[in-house]
Amino acid sequence: MTMKIKGQTYYRTAEVCQTIGISKNTLYRWLQHGVLGERERRDRRGWRIFTQGEIDKLKVEAGRITVSGRLR
Numbered sequence: 001m002t003m004k005i006k007g008q009t010y011y012r013t014a015e016v017c018q019t020i021g022i023s024k025n026t027l028y029r030w031l032q033h034g035v036l037g038e039r040e041r042r043d044r045r046g047w048r049i050f051t052q053g054e055i056d057k058l059k060v061e062a063g064r065i066t067v068s069g070r071l072r
Contacts, residue, residue: 003043010041010049019055020062027058035061 003010017024036057041049
């Protein structure tokens with residue numbers, strides 16, 4: 001379920017994972033590796049929330065291919 005805060009639409013972890021087609025474990029691992037940088041947003045309950053721009057960055061990450069252990 002999306003949420004609006006001060007006119008900005010945010011998405012919860014489950015929505016992000018479903019949209020991109022990844023597991024929560026994969027998302028958390030990518031976040032630990034800094035795919036979105038150091039910034040992290042959370043709602044008043046402490047749940048992670050993401051913007052559409054962040055989802056787009058994660059989609060790019062999901063489409064990356066590794067060859068011989070190196071990213072291309």
